[in-house]
Amino acid sequence: MLRAVIFDFNGVIVDDERLHCRAFERVLQDEGVDWFSEQDYFGTYLGLDDRGCIGAVLKDAGRQAAPAEIDAFVERKAVYYFEELGREIPLFPSVPEVVGRLAAQFPLAICSGARQREIDYILEATGLRRHFRVITSADAVHAGKPDPAGYLYTLRSLAQSMPQLAASECLVVEDAPKGIEAAHAAGMRCLAVATSRPEAELRDADLVVSSIDDVQTADLLSLFA
Secondary structure (H helix, E strand, C coil): CCCEEEECCECCCECCHHHHHHHHHHHHHHCCCCCCCHHHHHHHHCCCCHHHHHHHHHHHCCCCCCHHHHHHHHHHHHHHHHHHHCCCCCECCCHHHHHHHHHCCCCEEEECCCCHHHHHHHHHHHCCHHHCCEEECHHHCCCCCCCCHHHHHHHHHHHCCCCCCCHHHEEEEECCHHHHHHHHHCCCEEEEECCCCCHHHHCCCCEEECCHHHCCHHHHHHCCC
16 A cells, blocks of 8 residues: 655755756866766756765775765765756656645655755745655665665654654655665565656666656556555
């Protein structure tokens, strides 16, 4: 039985993956890494949280960085992200309708590799915060996707108001292979939206749709029949 829906954030609710990419490019160029591109981001690093992405890129570039250095890079990247974001929030067009409809039927949560202040800013600015019972950001867990820590943390948080909620009763909405892997590792089913990667790369999901416009309650329930 489906009892809760957990959304990824970037690339699912807000169409800002390219903004994150540009912010990563800027901070990495500051550090002399000038080969990082949009193709690298979407092809290799999509789905990693900020620390994971910067750490992986530096490693691939043959650079050593202490945790404190990576933390400083992440803080600078956050500044660049808000500069790239500007005043207009790039929600996917159907998000308010889809989220509102699902919130009337199921408890909703967000589990994202984004920073808490980024998620809070966007949800408050768009009026969507009221629909989500739980928000899990990269600041809340020790490991990012594809590790299941974020989804397991979200499960525990939801279970505080939903006694005996099981992972098998949760559906995750993701846009990246690493997110699909994390959802399945947590014991949850996963619907993927092909907003960031081609549908062929998302085939490990339990269901793939072209965009969040195509998320229908009947299709979600069919995964739990």
